Amino acid sequence: MSTIKLTVNGKAVSAEVEDRTLLVHLLRETLNLTGTHVGCDTSQCGTCVVHIDGKAVKSCTVLAGQAAGSNVTTIEGISKGDELHPMQAAFRDNHGLQCGYCTPGMIMSSIDIVNRYGGKLDEETVRHELEGNICRCTGYHNIVKSVLDAAGRMKVAQAAE
Amino acid sequence: MGVEGIGASVVRKEDRRFITGRGRYVDDIKIVGLTHAHFVRSPHAHAKIKSIDIAAAKGMPGVVGVLTGQQIVDDKVGNLICGWAITSKDGTGMKMGAWPAMAPEIVRFAGQAVAVVIAETKNQARDAAEAVVVDYEELPVASDIRAAIKPGAPQLHPEAAGNVIYDWTIGEEAATDAAFKAAANVVSLDITNNRLVPNAMEPRAAIAEYNDAEEHFTLYTTSQNPHVARLVLSAFYNIAQEHKLRVVAPDVGGGFGSKIFIYPEEMVALWASKKVNRPVKWTGDRSEAFLTDAHGRDHLTKAEMAFDKDNKVTALRVKTYANLGAYMSLFSSSVPTYLYATLLSGQYNIPNIFAEVISVYTNTTPVDAYRGAGRPEASFVVERLMETAARQLKVDPAELRRKNFITTFPHQTPVIMAYDVGDFGASLDSAMKAIDYAGFPARKAKAKAEGKLRGIGISCYIEACGIAPSKAVGSLGAGVGLWESAEVRVNPVGTIEILTGSHSHGQGHETTFAQLVAGRLGIPISQVSIVHGDTDKVQFGMGTYGSRSAAVGMSAIFKAMEKVEAKAKKIAAHQLEASEADIVIENGEFKVTGTDKSIALPMVALAAYTAHNLPDGMEPGLKEGAFYDPTNFTFPAGAYICEIEVDSGTGKTSFVNFVAADDFGTLINPMIVEGQVHGGLAQGIGQALLEGAVYDSSGQLMTASFMDYTMPRADDLPSFKLSHTTTECPGNPLGVKGCGEAGAIGASAAVINAITDAIGNNKLEMPASPDRVWHAIHG
Numbered sequence: 001m002s003t004i005k006l007t008v009n010g011k012a013v014s015a016e017v018e019d020r021t022l023l024v025h026l027l028r029e030t031l032n033l034t035g036t037h038v039g040c041d042t043s044q045c046g047t048c049v050v051h052i053d054g055k056a057v058k059s060c061t062v063l064a065g066q067a068a069g070s071n072v073t074t075i076e077g078i079s080k081g082d083e084l085h086p087m088q089a090a091f092r093d094n095h096g097l098q099c100g101y102c103t104p105g106m107i108m109s110s111i112d113i114v115n116r117y118g119g120k121l122d123e124e125t126v127r128h129e130l131e132g133n134i135c136r137c138t139g140y141h142n143i144v145k146s147v148l149d150a151a152g153r154m155k156v157a158q159a160a161e
Numbered sequence: 162m163g164v165e166g167i168g169a170s171v172v173r174k175e176d177r178r179f180i181t182g183r184g185r186y187v188d189d190i191k192i193v194g195l196t197h198a199h200f201v202r203s204p205h206a207h208a209k210i211k212s213i214d215i216a217a218a219k220g221m222p223g224v225v226g227v228l229t230g231q232q233i234v235d236d237k238v239g240n241l242i243c244g245w246a247i248t249s250k251d252g253t254g255m256k257m258g259a260w261p262a263m264a265p266e267i268v269r270f271a272g273q274a275v276a277v278v279i280a281e282t283k284n285q286a287r288d289a290a291e292a293v294v295v296d297y298e299e300l301p302v303a304s305d306i307r308a309a310i311k312p313g314a315p316q317l318h319p320e321a322a323g324n325v326i327y328d329w330t331i332g333e334e335a336a337t338d339a340a341f342k343a344a345a346n347v348v349s350l351d352i353t354n355n356r357l358v359p360n361a362m363e364p365r366a367a368i369a370e371y372n373d374a375e376e377h378f379t380l381y382t383t384s385q386n387p388h389v390a391r392l393v394l395s396a397f398y399n400i401a402q403e404h405k406l407r408v409v410a411p412d413v414g415g416g417f418g419s420k421i422f423i424y425p426e427e428m429v430a431l432w433a434s435k436k437v438n439r440p441v442k443w444t445g446d447r448s449e450a451f452l453t454d455a456h457g458r459d460h461l462t463k464a465e466m467a468f469d470k471d472n473k474v475t476a477l478r479v480k481t482y483a484n485l486g487a488y489m490s491l492f493s494s495s496v497p498t499y500l501y502a503t504l505l506s507g508q509y510n511i512p513n514i515f516a517e518v519i520s521v522y523t524n525t526t527p528v529d530a531y532r533g534a535g536r537p538e539a540s541f542v543v544e545r546l547m548e549t550a551a552r553q554l555k556v557d558p559a560e561l562r563r564k565n566f567i568t569t570f571p572h573q574t575p576v577i578m579a580y581d582v583g584d585f586g587a588s589l590d591s592a593m594k595a596i597d598y599a600g601f602p603a604r605k606a607k608a609k610a611e612g613k614l615r616g617i618g619i620s621c622y623i624e625a626c627g628i629a630p631s632k633a634v635g636s637l638g639a640g641v642g643l644w645e646s647a648e649v650r651v652n653p654v655g656t657i658e659i660l661t662g663s664h665s666h667g668q669g670h671e672t673t674f675a676q677l678v679a680g681r682l683g684i685p686i687s688q689v690s691i692v693h694g695d696t697d698k699v700q701f702g703m704g705t706y707g708s709r710s711a712a713v714g715m716s717a718i719f720k721a722m723e724k725v726e727a728k729a730k731k732i733a734a735h736q737l738e739a740s741e742a743d744i745v746i747e748n749g750e751f752k753v754t755g756t757d758k759s760i761a762l763p764m765v766a767l768a769a770y771t772a773h774n775l776p777d778g779m780e781p782g783l784k785e786g787a788f789y790d791p792t793n794f795t796f797p798a799g800a801y802i803c804e805i806e807v808d809s810g811t812g813k814t815s816f817v818n819f820v821a822a823d824d825f826g827t828l829i830n831p832m833i834v835e836g837q838v839h840g841g842l843a844q845g846i847g848q849a850l851l852e853g854a855v856y857d858s859s860g861q862l863m864t865a866s867f868m869d870y871t872m873p874r875a876d877d878l879p880s881f882k883l884s885h886t887t888t889e890c891p892g893n894p895l896g897v898k899g900c901g902e903a904g905a906i907g908a909s910a911a912v913i914n915a916i917t918d919a920i921g922n923n924k925l926e927m928p929a930s931p932d933r934v935w936h937a938i939h940g
Contacts, residue, residue, distance in 0.1 A: 018284065034189035035182015037414075039362045040447035044867035047362060075182035088180040092172055095836045099667030100179030101362040101414030107180060123880065130875035134867065136362050136415050137667045139843030139904075140875040142836055 004068045008033070009077030017064050024048045026064040027074060035075040035104045039134070046133030049105040050074045056112035058132070075104035078111070086153035087111050087146075096146030098137035109133050110147045114154050121151045166680020167895070170832035174686060175671040184412045187366035187381050188444045195368070196225050198430060198443040199286035201276040201293045202452065203268035206304060206524040206860020207315060208297040210266055210275060218278055218292040223285030226437040227293065228429070229276045230263035238262060238432055239398040241425065243489035244640035247327045247498050250517070255327040258318025258522065260488035262398075262425035262432075268297070269317055269487035270526050271860055272452025277429050279437050283444075302524045304860040306461050306482045309523045317487060317522040326485060326520040327494070331502045332575050337515035340476035344467035348550040354538045355927045356459035356484070356854040357847075358451055358870055359531045361666075363414020365454065366444040367427040369434035377405045378434065382427045384410040384694075385420045385664050386704020389641065391696050393423045393491070400431050410694040413666035417844070418530035419454045420666065421706050422491040426453070451865040456854055457531020459484040460497065460538050466546045472554055474565050476513035477505055479542060483520045483528075490529035494520065499577075499637050500535030500625075506574035507543035508585040508621045508798060509565040514575040524860040530706065532844055532905040533624070540622040544910035548618065549923055558914070559593060562621050577637075578625055580796050583824060587886040589621060591822035592800040595882050601804065604817075614807040614938075615817070616919025619800065622907035626899030627712030627795035627892070644790035645709070646702050647717035649678070649725045651783040653770035655749075655763030657682075660692045662702010663714030668901065669833045670710060676829055677715055677895070681722055682762060683748040700786075708899030711829060712795045716893045720787035729765050729783060735776045736760050736768055795890045795898040799823035801842075803911040807919045812935030814850060814916055816879035823903055824886045827896035834900045835883050841904020842881055847873040848905075849912035853928045871928070 005014045008031060015030045027033045027050070036059055039047035048059045051073040078085040087107050090096065097103040113129045114121065126147045127140070135143060165171050178184050215227040241260040248254060263274045276293050280286035301315035308314060309324040317324055341347060368381040378401040384390050387408040395403040413420060426443050434441045445453070460481050467476040483497035502516040547565075551558035563586060572580045593599075601617050608615035628634075631642030648660040659674055675689035692698050705714070726746060733751035734741040743754050752759040765783075768774060772781035804817040821838055828834050851871035855863045864870040889896030909927060917923045922937045 020284070028189075032191075033182070034186075035184070037186075037363070038188075038446075039364070039414075040867050042447065042866045042868050044872075045362065045447070075180075079181060084180065091180050092176040095173070095832050097176060097179055098669070098836060098840065099362065099415040100175075100184045100412065101186065103179050104182050124876075127876040127878075134362065134872050134874060136360055136417070136844075136872070137840045138836060139839035139841075139873075139881070140878055141839040141880055144875060144880065 002065055004064050006067050006069060007071045009073055019065060021064045022060055023062040023064050023067045024059040027059060033074050033076050037101055037104060039101065044134065046109060047102050047105040049108040049133065051108060051112065056109045075107060086157055087150040090146040090150035090153060094142050094146040094149055096138065096142045102133060102135045106133050106135065106143055110150065113147065114151045119151065119155050121148060123148065165686045166676055167827065167829050169676065170830055171672060171676065171686065173669050173672040174675060175669065186363055186412045186414055187368060187383050190368055190381055192368060192370055192440045194439050196279050196281060196437065196439045196441050197283040197286045198433065198441050199278050199290040200274040200426065201278065201290050201295065203264070203271060203273045203275055205268060205297050205299055206271045207300040207302045208268050209300060210264065210268065211296040211298050213276055214294040215276065218289040221285065221289035221292055223281035224278060224289045225281065225439060226279040226433065227276060228433055228436060230261055230265035233263050233429070233432060234261055234265045236432065237399060238428065241488065242393065242397050243494050244491050245495035246638040247329055247494045248638070249327040250330045255494055256321035256325070257489050258320050262428040270524055271862060272526065274425055277433060279433055279441055302858070302860040304524055304856040304858055306484050306521055306523065309521045310482065317524065321522055324522040326489065326522060328517065328519045329498050330515070330517045332515040333513060334515045337476045337478050337513040340513040341465065341467045341478060344475055345470040346468040346554060347465055348546055348553050349465040350545055350549055352462040352464060352542060352545060353926050354458045354460035354462065354541060355848060357457040357531055357852050358854050359417045359419035359454055359457060360450065360872060361415030361417055361419055364445040364447060364450045365420065365424065365426065367430040368440060368442045369430040370440040371434040371438060373438060378431055379407045379409065380427060380431055381409045381411060383413050383420050384408065385413070385416040385666060385706055387664065387694055387696055388662060388702045389704055390423050394428065394431065398428055400428060407697045410664055416666045417532040418457065418534055418706060421704065422455055422529055424453065447867065448865060451862060451870065452526060455490045455527050455529035456486065457528065458538060459528050462542055464542045464546055466550055468550065468554065472556060472561060472564060474509055474511050477511050479505060479516040481516065481518045483518060484523050484525065485520050486523060486525045486527035488527045490527040493527060493529040496530050496535045501539050503577045504536050504539035504623065504625060505543060505576055506578070507540065508567060508623050510567050512575065525856055532841065533902045536624040536902065537845065537906045537909065540620065540906050541910045544620045544622065545913065548914040552923065558619050559589060559598065562619065563589060579793065581793055581891055582888045583796060583798050584886060584888050585621060585798060588798065588822040588824050589800040591884045591886055592802045592820050595820040595822065595884055596802045596804060596818055598802065608806060614809055614919040615804070616807070616915040617802065617804045618911045618914025618918055619802050620907045620911035620914065621800045622903065623796055623798040624902060624906050625794035626708035626797055626902070627791050628707035628709045629794055630792060631790050641703065642790065643703055644788050645713040645717045646700065646786065646788045647721045648786040649718065649721040649784065651725060651766045653767050655766040657689045658692055659689060659718055660699045661714055661718065662699055662704065663710040664694050664705045666705065668705065668710060669830065673829045673833060674715060674718060677718055678722060682746055684762065708901040711895065711897040712890070712893050712899050713789060713791055715895055715897065717787050717789035719894045720789050721785045724785035724787065725783060728785065731776055731779065732765050732768050733760050736774065791892060793892045795892060797823065797825050797898040797900060797903050799903060799907060801907045801911040803915045805915045805919060807916060807934060809938050812931035812938065814929065814934060818882065819879050820882040821904065822884045822886060823900065824888055825900045826887060826890040826898035828885065829897065837900045838883055838904045839881055841902060842908045843873050843878055844905040845908025846878060846912055849909040849927050849929060851877060851928050
């Protein structure tokens, strides 16, 4: 057992976990942040994507101990109170989700994609960049639409800040 | 019907919780005292269990209990059942082998559970499961249809000689044979419909809690139909009495058929929760999902189509072997029979059809309904034959289809179905226009000049949805009725709760069902809540599959609404001192036509509950229920056209364009309907290009992870161009047909027709991987 200290969604957290504990299990089981999901056991599906120090990471591929000292953001941590993150709003407005299971990971990956590409996103790039996230419901059509829509909204939001 | 009523693309009410991480799936639920289950599974596809040594596992840290297959048999827990009886052509019943929830003596597929460990933590259960020592004696394996039906094949079940479960026929054999004899041309094809793994993104899970004081069980589970689960668990598996069992299916992360069935794991969790007298949670991992979720498809078919000299189809003859895996899953028997062969007429006027279906056992995971369930296989047979015929007869594939379309309705096919309405020409026109069919030869020539092989493929599908008229399916062997129930509760303040037996696991019922109610009353959808997925709240229901929720589930709501409105109008008339016949409902108010007199819905509701001033003899309250049993199936149909380009150097297929023109009848929420089509198309394209479950000859699943089984990813798929034509369904009050499965039913034939057109070789199996396409080009 080890004590892990990290920041999750802006709050300092300390937890005692088995050394083999994955970050996703620390989030879900110890911290009760169940918005981050587990959809596979081979790091393929991306339902567990969170941000570590601002970058999208599959939290099933990181030991909790490796995240010690870092700043972790989960799907629960991206809206400002009642105000949705532009990516969340874009997924809702473009029907970018159905069963909702892959959605948190999709949103966290997509925010990172937009952050990396800024205004230079096109459909082909979004499709390529989403290779680490599997959705079985939407056929990706409306997810791609959501990400492109959000890219515009995030640009506007950044300009406003 | 107002801005949020039927026909409006309103954004979904349920989305906020999913996009903020507040969805509540089974694995998200915690209960005080929870223990965790991990199953010990057979590594062999066929073996005799010589012994199981659980002593070491029992002594491991945190272990609460270790339970084996023999114990579940000793406790008289029932074997898993198949709920649809199929009769063979010789009049005998289907040959169902016993399927205990954990194997006591013989394992028949790799991954079958033989024991379960219950421990304080998930890791402790997993560690202790590794300490269970099972001594197996391996038996010979039949890992596919061909291996199972050859003489001397290993026998899976003593009940099923030659591994044949049934040999079933439909249609007129003699008349069909005669039509073939008289035919001017005959087209034939050998078709493999590849085996698929459903892979809903949320793995299956169950939490079972037993209260010994009340002798009451609660089961949270990933189910598309919690009431059917409760019925089966109580009536057939003897684990709990129906009134002492609550089944809850909370947010469920996709189903696609695979969560219809009641699986061994939730049975064991329920049974074990009483054995150890602690709540038990089991959450499958993806590897377990690959090995134990019911797979889909897996047919070997020989199909022939006969034409007269005018290129009119005169007959269709089909012989199909269907692989049902090692055991008969809940609805497995119906999928390759009544959900498949009854759709073999496609969109065409075919006077003679005869089909024979032989279902067999193999040492593989059980096979059952997966999105489309039988109808994709039927559509693939018919549409591959049509395309092949056009090439053989040297006529345009669109024109050959058009020549043979059914154009008058109702139309009775030779294989049970009576199509009620449709306009197949309209959807084909719409799709051809969307893809610029006329301009294709020029595009093909241009691509050729650039060294690319370009092809176009059509698929005109029809399916039977709105499952199903209870009397009809009962006469065909179904063990259940397929009606739906609804209850409308108007609260004293005028807000409304709709209780439905349908279950949403991505379909958006919380929005679309509310749209129906909101539209009828002229109130915002925010005033309407949908309650589903809990047997303590909703009295009964048949769940969601077979694209039935709109056609059957919403029709039940419609009926209940009519009753509520009738009573509310009586109250309003009484309050307004007007004639009931003069009351109309508009914008949330009950108005007396031709006057300015009105009373708002909340006041009517309040009057119903205060009961101070109701018409004489009227009961207080405003709540009505209804059961709706459809009179016929519904028949969504459409035309899909796909244009692709193949790189002859690599064999890789890329999409140029994919258009879909569907006739779903009335659209409740076009945005949600289109989302359903996108997802279905992705699964159909996945089957055509990417997906395939592969077993080796020893019965090991070689494609048992997302590393090995190719799920469609964003860059495998194009953006889709959708359009709709509409013939309203006359069989239900809403005119809806269902849209959940169409994409998966129609897409794969369009893709394979396009690739074979491009490469000039019709011999191509699914999935048409670059490797297979390259070999089809280069030999």
